[in-house]
Amino acid sequence: MLEIKNLHVKLEEEDKVILRGVDLSIKAGEVHAIMGPNGSGKSTLSYVLAGRDGYEVTEGSANLQGQSLLDMEPEERAAAGLFLAFQYPVEIPGVGNMTFLRTAVNAQRKSRGEEELSAGDFLKIVRAKAKDLKIDADMLKRPVNVGFSGGEKKRNEILQMAMLEPKMCILDETDSGLDVDAMKLVSEGVNALRDAGRSFLVITHYQRLLDHIKPDVVHIMAAGRIIKTGGPELALEVENNGYADLLAEVK
Amino acid sequence: MAVLAAKANALTARLEGMSLPKDGWSAPARKEALARLTEMGLPSKRDEYWRYTDPSTLTASQAAKAAVFHAGDEPPVFDGVDRVKLVFVDGVFDPSQSDDPVLAGVEITHLSDAGRADIHWARDLYGVLEARGQNPVPRALAALNTAFSTQGLLIRATAKAARPISLIYIHDSEGSDAMLHHCIKVESGAELTVLENGPAAARINQVMEVDLADGARFHHIRAQGRDHERRAVTHIFARVGAGALFKSFTLTANGQMTRNEAVIELIGDDGQAHIAGAALGDGVFHHDDTIFITHAGERCESRQVFKKVLKNGAVGVFQGKILVKQGAQKTDGYQISQSLLLDDDSQFLAKPELEIYADDVKCSHGSTSGAIDDTALFYLQSRGVPKSTAQSLLVLAFLAEAITEIEDEAIGDDIRSRLDGWLNRHER
Numbered sequence: 001m002l003e004i005k006n007l008h009v010k011l012e013e014e015d016k017v018i019l020r021g022v023d024l025s026i027k028a029g030e031v032h033a034i035m036g037p038n039g040s041g042k043s044t045l046s047y048v049l050a051g052r053d054g055y056e057v058t059e060g061s062a063n064l065q066g067q068s069l070l071d072m073e074p075e076e077r078a079a080a081g082l083f084l085a086f087q088y089p090v091e092i093p094g095v096g097n098m099t100f101l102r103t104a105v106n107a108q109r110k111s112r113g114e115e116e117l118s119a120g121d122f123l124k125i126v127r128a129k130a131k132d133l134k135i136d137a138d139m140l141k142r143p144v145n146v147g148f149s150g151g152e153k154k155r156n157e158i159l160q161m162a163m164l165e166p167k168m169c170i171l172d173e174t175d176s177g178l179d180v181d182a183m184k185l186v187s188e189g190v191n192a193l194r195d196a197g198r199s200f201l202v203i204t205h206y207q208r209l210l211d212h213i214k215p216d217v218v219h220i221m222a223a224g225r226i227i228k229t230g231g232p233e234l235a236l237e238v239e240n241n242g243y244a245d246l247l248a249e250v251k
Numbered sequence: 252m253a254v255l256a257a258k259a260n261a262l263t264a265r266l267e268g269m270s271l272p273k274d275g276w277s278a279p280a281r282k283e284a285l286a287r288l289t290e291m292g293l294p295s296k297r298d299e300y301w302r303y304t305d306p307s308t309l310t311a312s313q314a315a316k317a318a319v320f321h322a323g324d325e326p327p328v329f330d331g332v333d334r335v336k337l338v339f340v341d342g343v344f345d346p347s348q349s350d351d352p353v354l355a356g357v358e359i360t361h362l363s364d365a366g367r368a369d370i371h372w373a374r375d376l377y378g379v380l381e382a383r384g385q386n387p388v389p390r391a392l393a394a395l396n397t398a399f400s401t402q403g404l405l406i407r408a409t410a411k412a413a414r415p416i417s418l419i420y421i422h423d424s425e426g427s428d429a430m431l432h433h434c435i436k437v438e439s440g441a442e443l444t445v446l447e448n449g450p451a452a453a454r455i456n457q458v459m460e461v462d463l464a465d466g467a468r469f470h471h472i473r474a475q476g477r478d479h480e481r482r483a484v485t486h487i488f489a490r491v492g493a494g495a496l497f498k499s500f501t502l503t504a505n506g507q508m509t510r511n512e513a514v515i516e517l518i519g520d521d522g523q524a525h526i527a528g529a530a531l532g533d534g535v536f537h538h539d540d541t542i543f544i545t546h547a548g549e550r551c552e553s554r555q556v557f558k559k560v561l562k563n564g565a566v567g568v569f570q571g572k573i574l575v576k577q578g579a580q581k582t583d584g585y586q587i588s589q590s591l592l593l594d595d596d597s598q599f600l601a602k603p604e605l606e607i608y609a610d611d612v613k614c615s616h617g618s619t620s621g622a623i624d625d626t627a628l629f630y631l632q633s634r635g636v637p638k639s640t641a642q643s644l645l646v647l648a649f650l651a652e653a654i655t656e657i658e659d660e661a662i663g664d665d666i667r668s669r670l671d672g673w674l675n676r677h678e679r
Contacts, residue, residue: 050633053625078635090630094648103644104634111635143648160634 001199002026002049002168007060009041009048009224018044020224021060026168026217029196033210034203035235036221037243042203043087045221046172050084051077064168078104079111081167085157085174092144097156100144101126105163129162133189150177151185158189169193170201175209187212207239220246258292264312265293265395272401275365280378284397287382291389300388303568303600304539308508309392309484314428314454317480317507327419328448328474328502328669332662334417335359341422341452342402342429348419356410356441362403362432373405376434380460380488384514384543393486393512396458400432403458407436408443408467415470420449422478427452433459437467439492444659445469450476450483450506457485463495465519471499472662474669475506479535482508487526493519493548500657502666503530503538504673510539517544517551517579527556527656529666531673532565532597539568540588546579546609555586558653560646561597572604575612584614591649592620643674 002024009019018041026032036042048055049062051074062069069077092100106116117125130140133155145153154174161169171190175183190200190213202213210218210232218234219226220243228234228246238246271281293310294301308315337359338348344361352359360370378397384390406416418433429452437443441464451457463469475483483506491497503509515524530538544553559567569588590599601618623645631641647670654670657663 050629052629052633073638074629074632075635075637075641078633084633086630090626092624092627092630092645092648094651095644099644100631100634103640104631104636107637107640108635111637164635 001028001030001065002201003061003063005061007048007062008058009044009055010058012054012056018224019048022224022226024219024226026199026201028199030217031194031200031202031213031215032217032219033215033235034201034219034221034226035205035238040221041224042221043172046084046170046203049170050074050082075107076111078164078166079108083161083164083166083169085161085169085171087173087176089145089153089157091146093146095144097142097144098126098140101160101163104160108164126163130159132192133159133162134185135159151179151182154178154182154186155189158186162189162193167197168199168201170203172203173205174202175204175206183209184212207235210235222247254297255292257295261293261295261310262288265310267312269399271398275367276369276374277362277365277377281398283382284378284394287385288391288394288398291391291394293391294389303570303602304510304537306392306510308482309454309456309510314426315480315482316425317422317453317478317482318425319422320450320476320478320505322477325672329417329446329662329665331665332415332417332446334415334446336417336419337404338419338421339402339431339451341424341427342431342455344402354412354414354416356408357412357416357443358407358409359416360405362405363401370405372407372436373434376436376460376462377432380462380490381458381486383490383516384486384488390486390512392456392484393458393488396430396432396456396486400430400458402430403432403434405434406443406445407438408441409438411442412444415444415446417446420447420451420455420476422450422452422476422481425453428454429456431455431457435459435461435469437463437469439464440466442468443470445471446662447471447473448476450478450481453480454482455485457483459485459487461487461489461497463489463491463497465492466494467492468496469498470658472657472666473499473501474666475501475503475509477505479505479507481506484510485512487513487515489513489515489524491515491517491519491522491524494521495519496522497524498656498658499526500653501528502670503528505531505533505536506538507535508537510541512541513543515544515553516547517553518547520548520550522548522551523553524551525554525556525656527554527653528558529650529653529670530559530567531670532559532561532567534563534565536565537568538566540571542571544573544584546573546575546582546584549579550581551579552583553585554656555588556653556656557588558650559590559599560593560649561590561599562593564596566597567599569601569603569618571602571616572606573614573616575607575609575614577608579609580611582609582612582614584612586616587652588618589649590620591646592622640675643671646674647671
């Protein structure tokens with residue numbers, strides 16, 4: 001599904017190198033987790049894959065189902081099946097959440113040559129999916145993420161994911177700012193989308209999210225590289241011992 | 252003295268060949284207006300009040316030509332609204348294109364008939380609010396209008412009008428130079444909506460005097476013409492009685508020169524005055540909103556909400572003032588002017604002013620200039636929304652606060668969908 005090879009990335013404005021040769025291969029249906037200390041480059045990796053401005057790829061490649069992501073505009077990556085759940089979902093005053101969702105869904109359908117959803121059909125689908133995530137009608141009417149609590153923002157991200165039905169989902173610290181109940185709700189939303197044709201990359205600091213969203217593979221990232229890869233037990237090791245031992249091991 | 256002489260000379264040149272209409276009840280008002288005008292002379296860019304907008308094309312003795320804009324197959328603004336249509340072509344009323352001016356609770360007559368009929372209520376209004384609005388800054392072009400305008404409507408509402416009155420201004424000749432003067436009186440407890448759309452002429456000078464009796468309600472929604480080369484100076488002079496409501500919204504897209512002035516006086520207690528504008532400017536576009544709201548009564552509320560989207564060197568100007576007179580306690584005044592600059596070439600010039608002589612008052616004002624929020628743009632794109640669509644969505648969101656000032660939902664939606672169409676067509 002996602003093949004990242006020797007990815008090197010620096011900040012466009014400064015000479016600061018952030019990713020120094022990331023290799024990652026995620027097969028269809030798999031759930032991978034990336035853990036790592038602050039500043040290791042986890043969020044940068046997610047932004048570079050989604051196509052945010054401000055980064056320069058100096059070496060390497062990233063392919064989604066054989067298509068090179070790095071040459072595409074962000075909206076083309078989305079249409080190709082990539083989805084990034086933001087660590088800090090953006091507030092957009094003046095744009096209704098429902099308008100936003102419908103514009104996004106129909107833009108993607110259009111770019112895939114499918115017919116746009118009618119207002120009625122769209123409403124039916126969005127209401128059903130929102131109900132599962134305990135998102136009420138009021139949240140759908142309000143401007144995108146404006147006045148939403150931390151938990152509401154994250155649930156709104158998952159709702160977008162459920163509506164857009166991407167193939168490759170990247171969750172950037174979706175657990176940050178969530179209480180136990182909200183984390184459970186969000187995880188259930190993610191698990192409901194798990195499917196043989198859909199892959200996940202879960203970026204997190206804490207093992208607790210991985211109790212709910214069980215990964216197949218766990219990677220440890222440090223200083224812009226993946227330094228260790230293993231099974232779910234690797235996450236437990238980090239939880240118990242921190243990163244110090246792992247970092248010492250590679251040095 | 253050189254400045255005064257220049258003003259007087261400019262006026263002499265402007266008035267050459269013009270003669271004051273002498274018949275009927277409006278004659279004394281015209282004579283007084285000419286006297287005011289002679290004292291003021293015509294403004295130039297050296298006047299503080301015209302510091303950000305060069306009035307020379309508006310004061311010139313000859314109007315520059317302006318090509319007529321064809322909107323293609325796009326239906327005109329307010330097309331879906333059930334209304335009484337009154338059409339002016341190049342500033343002259345055209346009965347053949349107009350509806351019968353029959354609306355229960357509303358009397359509609361023409362300024363051009365003023366010589367024949369003595370319309371008492373209009374006599375007490377014509378030029379009266381304009382003259383009140385000449386203090387503290389002279390508005391010479393409005394006095395010029397009062398003195399010489401022979402076209403316009405005299406509208407008096409005595410009950411709640413079932414339909415809006417829609418003034419349609421067609422620009423037909425590329426050399427047209429027009430003046431329109433409307434007087435509107437809404438009696439106690441009555442309610443009236445006036446719609447205006449179209450460029451009117453290559454150059455238009457317009458005055459609208461609005462007198463709202465106690466408890467009257469008045470809604471004004473205007474879409475100025477999109478002819479790229481047209482020039483307009485418009486003035487609203489409004490007097491708002493106790494418990495009365497005044498609401499005005501203007502949409503401006505294109506036009507080489509637009510100066511929209513509004514002078515609103517809240518003379519009774521518990522009155523409300525809201526004035527808002529949304530403007531889209533591209534290239535040689537100069538758009539100026541100059542607003543003066545006076546609070547003279549207690550517990551009145553006023554709002555000024557102006558948003559401008561500018562690109563390719565377009566210039567936006569906002570001069571807005573709230574004056575709270577002594578004794579106007581519990582005043583609630585709000586003023587916001589914002590611009591969205593889509594490139595580095597465009598300019599927004601703002602002069603917000605508050606002058607307060609009462610001690611128990613709530614007044615806030617703010618003015619900002621900014622670019623499109625890149626983070627929001629990326630967020631939308633990351634959901635699959637193409638960049639151009641995402642940009643229009645954010646531009647509409649920026650304008651939203653001004654558009655929500657329109658009380659009628661259907662009319663607000665019409666304005667919104669129109670903007671949406673223009674923005675999307677523009678981007679492609």
